[in-house]
Amino acid sequence: MNQNTTPDNQTIRLIDAFLQGTISDEQQQQLEQLLAADPEQRQLYIDYMHVHNGLASWANETTASEDWIPQPPTDNPPSPLNTTRFLLILGSSLIAATLLLSLAYYAGWNTRPDNLPSIADTAPENQSNEISTPQTDHIALLTQAVGVEWDTSRNLQAGAGLSAGWLKLKQGTIQVELISGASILIEGPAAVKLISPLKAFCQYGKVRASVPEQAHGFTMETSRLNVVDLGTEFTLSLDQSGSGQVQVIDGKVELHSPDSQSTQANIQSLTTGEGVQFNQRGTIDRLQKAMLPFIDSEELSQLVEQQQAQQFKRWQEQNTMLKADPSIIAYYDFEESSNWLRTLNNKSQQKPSSSTNGAIVGCQWTSGRWPQKRSLEFKRTSDRVRTHIPGEYQSLTFMAWVRIEGFDRWLSSLMLTDGYNPGNPHWQLSDKGEMILGVKTGPGKNYFSPVVLQPTDLGRWIFLVTVYDHQKREVVHYLDGVAVSHHKIENPVPLVIGPAEIGNWRPQEHTGAHSIRSLNGRLDEFALFGRALPAEEILQLYQSGKPNS
Amino acid sequence: MELSQETQFDTDTTMNQPPHEQFVSLLARHHSLIRGFIGTLLPHQTDADDVFQQTCLVLWRKWDTFDDTQSFTSWACGIAFYEVKNFQRVQSRDRHYFSDEILSLIAAQQSTSLPEAEHRQRALQNCIQKLDVESRKLIQDCYQGSHSIKEVAEQTGRSCEALYKKLSRLRLKLMDCMQQTLHSAEMGS
Numbered sequence: 001m002n003q004n005t006t007p008d009n010q011t012i013r014l015i016d017a018f019l020q021g022t023i024s025d026e027q028q029q030q031l032e033q034l035l036a037a038d039p040e041q042r043q044l045y046i047d048y049m050h051v052h053n054g055l056a057s058w059a060n061e062t063t064a065s066e067d068w069i070p071q072p073p074t075d076n077p078p079s080p081l082n083t084t085r086f087l088l089i090l091g092s093s094l095i096a097a098t099l100l101l102s103l104a105y106y107a108g109w110n111t112r113p114d115n116l117p118s119i120a121d122t123a124p125e126n127q128s129n130e131i132s133t134p135q136t137d138h139i140a141l142l143t144q145a146v147g148v149e150w151d152t153s154r155n156l157q158a159g160a161g162l163s164a165g166w167l168k169l170k171q172g173t174i175q176v177e178l179i180s181g182a183s184i185l186i187e188g189p190a191a192v193k194l195i196s197p198l199k200a201f202c203q204y205g206k207v208r209a210s211v212p213e214q215a216h217g218f219t220m221e222t223s224r225l226n227v228v229d230l231g232t233e234f235t236l237s238l239d240q241s242g243s244g245q246v247q248v249i250d251g252k253v254e255l256h257s258p259d260s261q262s263t264q265a266n267i268q269s270l271t272t273g274e275g276v277q278f279n280q281r282g283t284i285d286r287l288q289k290a291m292l293p294f295i296d297s298e299e300l301s302q303l304v305e306q307q308q309a310q311q312f313k314r315w316q317e318q319n320t321m322l323k324a325d326p327s328i329i330a331y332y333d334f335e336e337s338s339n340w341l342r343t344l345n346n347k348s349q350q351k352p353s354s355s356t357n358g359a360i361v362g363c364q365w366t367s368g369r370w371p372q373k374r375s376l377e378f379k380r381t382s383d384r385v386r387t388h389i390p391g392e393y394q395s396l397t398f399m400a401w402v403r404i405e406g407f408d409r410w411l412s413s414l415m416l417t418d419g420y421n422p423g424n425p426h427w428q429l430s431d432k433g434e435m436i437l438g439v440k441t442g443p444g445k446n447y448f449s450p451v452v453l454q455p456t457d458l459g460r461w462i463f464l465v466t467v468y469d470h471q472k473r474e475v476v477h478y479l480d481g482v483a484v485s486h487h488k489i490e491n492p493v494p495l496v497i498g499p500a501e502i503g504n505w506r507p508q509e510h511t512g513a514h515s516i517r518s519l520n521g522r523l524d525e526f527a528l529f530g531r532a533l534p535a536e537e538i539l540q541l542y543q544s545g546k547p548n549s
Numbered sequence: 550m551e552l553s554q555e556t557q558f559d560t561d562t563t564m565n566q567p568p569h570e571q572f573v574s575l576l577a578r579h580h581s582l583i584r585g586f587i588g589t590l591l592p593h594q595t596d597a598d599d600v601f602q603q604t605c606l607v608l609w610r611k612w613d614t615f616d617d618t619q620s621f622t623s624w625a626c627g628i629a630f631y632e633v634k635n636f637q638r639v640q641s642r643d644r645h646y647f648s649d650e651i652l653s654l655i656a657a658q659q660s661t662s663l664p665e666a667e668h669r670q671r672a673l674q675n676c677i678q679k680l681d682v683e684s685r686k687l688i689q690d691c692y693q694g695s696h697s698i699k700e701v702a703e704q705t706g707r708s709c710e711a712l713y714k715k716l717s718r719l720r721l722k723l724m725d726c727m728q729q730t731l732h733s734a735e736m737g738s
Contacts, residue, residue, distance in 0.1 A: 006721075012717065012721065016713065016717045018592050018645065019592045020698075020713055021592075021593070021645070023645050025645075028645045032647060032648060032651050035647075035651050035654065035655065036650065036651060036654060039658060042654060042655060042658050043658065045589075045655065046589050046655060046658060046659055047724050047727075047728070048720060048721075048724055049588060049589040049592075050585060050588075050589065050669060050673075050727075051673065051720045051723045051724045051727065052588065052592075052720060053584070053585050053588030053589070053594075053597070054585070054669070054670060054673040055673075055677075055688055055692045055720070055723075056588075056594050056692045056694070057581065057584070058673070058674065058677060058688075058692070059688060059689045059691075059692035059693045059694075060692070060693060060694065442695045443693055443695050490700070
């Protein structure tokens with residue numbers, strides 16, 4: 001046995017050169033002489049070649065059987081200790097009222113390492129399994145936002161979770177629900193800092209706080225005085241100089257001085273209808289008349305409705321254009337005439353064949369981006385839309401409006417071909433929040449976007465586009481109209497879809513791990529273009545399709 | 550060339566089958582051994598694959614000359630050996646191949662180790678699993694055949710030279726590991 005052979009062993013060096021094809025005539029002679037003269041050297045050669053051959057068949061077998069499972073670009077195998085799996089399912093009650101006003105995508109979430117605590121650090125051992133509760137430091141939820149222009153680099157959208165920190169608006173109105181149960185309406189221009197579920201600080205702006213019994217003691221601080229709510233509703237208006245008013249709409253509040261001990265002397269109580277006016281010098285006077293009218297929740301929701309109607313109209317115009325787009329292979333707008341229909345029609349006027357009409361399996365009809373818009377809900381592992389797309393395409397663009405409720409498993413399907421055969425694309429999401437386009441070319445090649453979907457993106461409508469561009473030899477992933485990653489295609493191949501599923505996967509011969517990839521969420525628009533859409537067009541699609549202005 | 554006798558087990562169990570089924574089941578059982586044997590004679594994977602395919606065809610064509618008292622693997626490797634020689638003869642000389650004399654020596658030396666092929670494969674599998682993830686990934690990238698070493702080097706940001714060295718070290722490590730595994734298995738049984 002040739003134990004402990006070192007890399008500088010002459011025979012090995014010669015064999016390596018032989019394998020690499022870099023061997024010289026002279027070295028070749030040398031190798032042959034060694035092998036001819038000594039059976040031990042021959043055995044070394046044979047053993048070494050067995051490893052070489054064994055590795056080749058191992059590598060091919062391993063890829064052949066596993067390439068339908070996208071391998072993440074990182075080398076770390078998934079484990080509960082080092083992945084940022086979020087299996088976060090937002091309570092539906094929490095998001096029921098959520099009106100998804102989309103502004104630009106808020107990229108700030110990506111760069112907060114404090115949002116990803118290691119489970120091992122925080123949870124006792126018996127809890128650290130794959131589906132442990134995600135850790136977030138959110139103390140509130142942004143439930144509505146109308147006409148908002150933010151004064152910060154973070155462009156938040158309705159539905160976003162909020163950590164302690166500043167909310168600064170140049171204009172517009174937002175509704176924030178704190179996890180204590182208190183809810184506040186803020187009208188810009190305003191600067192309000194969330195401190196805890198029971199405490200916020202207002203630098204300036206108009207605030208209307210509704211405090212249910214559960215959140216009694218909710219305090220709105222200002223530099224002059226602190227307003228402690230003892231139930232149920234008050235307004236605070238503060239200008240940038242520090243002068244302002246507090247008025248109780250219903251219930252009772254206490255005014256505390258912020259800089260001294262809360263002795264009985266400097267606590268003032270106000271009840272329904274009462275109010276005070278104060279300035280930066282600290283003078284506090286009783287209000288004689290009611291303060292300026294301030295928006296209430298009802299008015300806000302009316303505003304939201306108006307905005308939605310406008311946006312829905314804008315989408316309808318785009319919808320008409322897309323139906324006529326000759327490059328569109330399949331266009332599902334989910335606007336079927338009846339809830340009983342189990343066919344999801346391809347609305348493209350040039351549809352290649354009726355097989356491109358989808359067959360709905362399991363999914364239930366529900367509402368989409370707007371109350372007027374229909375969508376399909378994918379919930380159970382059997383829910384899917386089956387379709388058959390004929391043809392071969394040099395370039396393809398996948399587009400979907402989707403509302404993900406949770407990542408139930410490692411992979412969630414957007415559109416996957418049955419099985420995974422040469423030229424087949426697999427468009428899916430990972431539970432980390434990566435967009436993935438897999439293309440079967442020999443061993444499958446998977447193009448992973450970075451982690452772009454955060455827990456805060458669950459429960460809101462998002463716009464996903466992935467372009468396979470044959471000519472530019474690149475794959476580009478887009479979120480909400482903005483490119484998030486570019487990938488070079490080494491060997492572009494024509495894409496073939498054939499039988500495929502939206503929101504699920506029929507694995508054919510593949511069984512075992514990762515064969516269940518059902519989507520948990522809603523889809524209300526899905527398109528396949530037989531060309532690579534340029535960035536401007538994708539941004540345009542987003543602008544016309546986003547749920548709110 | 551005489552390759553050693555092996556147990557008659559394989560041929561015994563397949564004797565009652567129709568001839569073509571017998572062939573298919575024997576080839577299915579021993580293809581990796583035959584492929585491995587060819588691989589020791591031809592350093593380039595693609596060459597070895599081509600010859601293996603050709604060999605399978607020849608085996609099928611000559612199947613009625615197979616005498617089922619002899620060992621299937623010896624018979625198959627004998628044919629494979631001649632296919633390798635044929636292949637080398639018609640190849641252009643821009644690649645280095647061994648002389649026929651060396652080929653015969655290498656082939657003959659393996660006659661004693663042929664029946665171990667299955668154990669060897671299992672041992673290699675185990676040893677590969679002991680490697681770190683990065684090494685396994687590197688082997689996969691380099692050995693899969695879909696990327697050249699140059700491409701892998703570009704992707705991983707290393708030089709070709711460094712990759713070749715790393716691969717060589719990994720092969721040696723695996724060879725040692727395999728031999729330890731096989732050796733201790735012999736001792737244990």
